[in-house]
Amino acid sequence: MSASPRWVAYDVLRAVDETDAYANLLLPRAIARAGLTGPDAGLATELTYGTLRRLGTYDAIIADAARRPIADVDPAVRDALRLGVHQLIAMRTPAHAAVNETVRQVRKAVGAPAAGFANAVLRRVSERTPQEWDDHLAAAARSDDERLAVRFAHPVWVIRAFRRALAAEGRADELEELLAADNAAPVVTLAALPGLAERPAEATLTPYSPLGFRSAGGDPGALVTASGGLVRVQDEGSQLAALALARAQPVADGERWLDLCAAPGGKTAVLAAEALAHGATLEANELSPARAGLVRDSVSAVPLEVPVSEEDGRVRAGRGRYDRILVDAPCTGLGALRRRPEARWRKQPVDVPELAALQSELLSAALAALRPGGVVAYVTCSPHLAETAAIVADALRTADGAVEELDARAVVAAIATDPIDLPAPADGSGRAQLWPHRHGTDAMSISLLRKR
Structure with missing residues (x-):
């Protein structure tokens, strides 16, 4: 097949749909293989991520225009139609170009009969403006949450989880701002490992992490390569989470630290630099x-030297006694929907209890492995209260006074280079919750627990 941006995007969407591939891992390799650079690479990126972010809305439009349930549309045709609808609705590509390109793609990928179907569907889609489609779908919604789901392309259960998490801070009125931020492409943020690399003089510094910056231009990957890995692409929230553990209290010489659930290793690298210093x-x-x-x-x-073991964290934690442990727990990933747009469509409410049970067990194992006075940072890239506040509250109840919660908000505020808006949760906890719309970071939750 051709190595055009549209074909690269189509192939990635097919892999995401068929094999549950992660677009953020697959797309860069696909762009490199196709030899795309500059505007062509940008187009492939916008087509892929833009389509995945608004998949639910586009499926509703396709189902309406096709006059059949979206599940009844051939998957290979469906992915091409999603790309076509994204061009019509979000990119404002001229109708004749978006329709003709998509029809040609369907004809080549599936066959002539499917191309005729795709042509009919997209021509019906093009008969309404984006605003008219928004109004049309909103009128068919059965509740305010369903209207938000169509307008902002988030599943209803995610919208409700976000509202509860914001309401815990008295900020439920920020919901639409959060949903809109989830649909915006994140700015690439880099980190200069403390004590080992300097932020470039011409770079734009991030507002909170003392390690963070944004490149003045060019390929961030080239900067990473030139640094030998001492500069890295890393979300500012991830940087703050690692620093919160390293700087929660003064470090005594000879402390022993553990990153219990370490992949992909960004926080591990920051901790390694801090440990070295x-x-x-x-x-x-x-x-x-x-x-x-x-x-x-x-x-x-x-x-x-950082030895990396390959064990179940619930077992691994018991193999030693530590002064600081990072539990960056497996979670729904609802805080990183800007970077992993397909995650919103993959996760279901039934996933949360199983993840919460694992999170509780990992945190319990980490607390048991702490020396007196030691600190655990419990971190999730999710604001869902069942994965954050509930896990910490349960750990504190179970510890029955043997563990105290530190004020993570105060720790993060002390690290931040600019004032940071971290309202106190209604439950009185010390948890720090970061947000895409408020801080420009992933929705990272950070709690700090110290063994008495």
């Missing part, structure tokens, strides 16, 4: 051998 040691663990390899690669530039 303060005379601490660091160990890492990751259950998946392939992902453990990512952790080894991530810390390879730091002149500190």
Whole structure:
């Protein structure tokens, strides 16, 4: 097949649909293989991520225009139609170009009869403006949440989880702002590992992380390569989460640290640099051998030996006693929907209880492995209260006074280079919750627990 941006986007969408591939991992490789650069690479990126972000809305439009349930549309045709609708609705591509390109793609990928069907569907789609489609779908919604789901392309259950999390801070009125932020492409943020690399003088500094910056231009990957790995692409919220553990309290010489669920290794690298600067040691663990390899690669530039084990974290934590442990727990990933747009359509409410049980067990194992006075940072890239506040509250109840919660908001505020808006949750906890719309970061939740 041709290596055009449209074909690259189509092939990635097919892989996401058929094999549950992650677009953020697959797309860069597909762009490189196709030899796309500059505007062509940008077009492939916009087609892929833009379509995945608004998949639910586009499926509703296709089902309406096709006059059949979306599940009844051939998957290979469906993905091409999604790309076509994105061009018509979001990119404002002229109708004749979007329709003709998509029809040609369907004819080549599936066959002539399917091309005729695609032509009919897209011509019906083009008969309404984006605003008219918005109004049409909103009129068919059965509730305010369904209207928000269509307008902002988020599943209803995610919208409700976000509303509850914002309401816990007294900020439920920010919901639409959050949903809109989830649909905006994130700005690439980099980190200069502390004590090992400097932020470039011409770079734009991030407002909160003392390690973070945004490139003045050019390919961030080239900057990473030139630094030998001491500069890395990393969300500012991830940087703050690692620093919160390293700087929660003064470091005593010879401390022993553990990153319990370390992949892909960004936070591990920050912890390694901090450990090196303060005379601490660091160990890492990751259950998946392939992902453990990512952790080894991530810390390879730091002149500190960081052994990486490949065990269940609930078992691994018990193999030693530690002064600081990072539990960056497996979660729904609802806080990173800007970067992993397909996640919103993959996760279901039934996933949360199973993940919450694992999160509780990992946190319990980490607390048991702490030395007196030691600190655990419990971190999730999700604001869902069942994965954040509920897990910490349960751990504190179970500890029955043997563990105290530190004020993570105060720790993060002390690290931040600019004032940071972190309202106190209604439950009185010290949890720090970051948000895409408020802080420009992933929706990272950070709690700090200390063993008495």
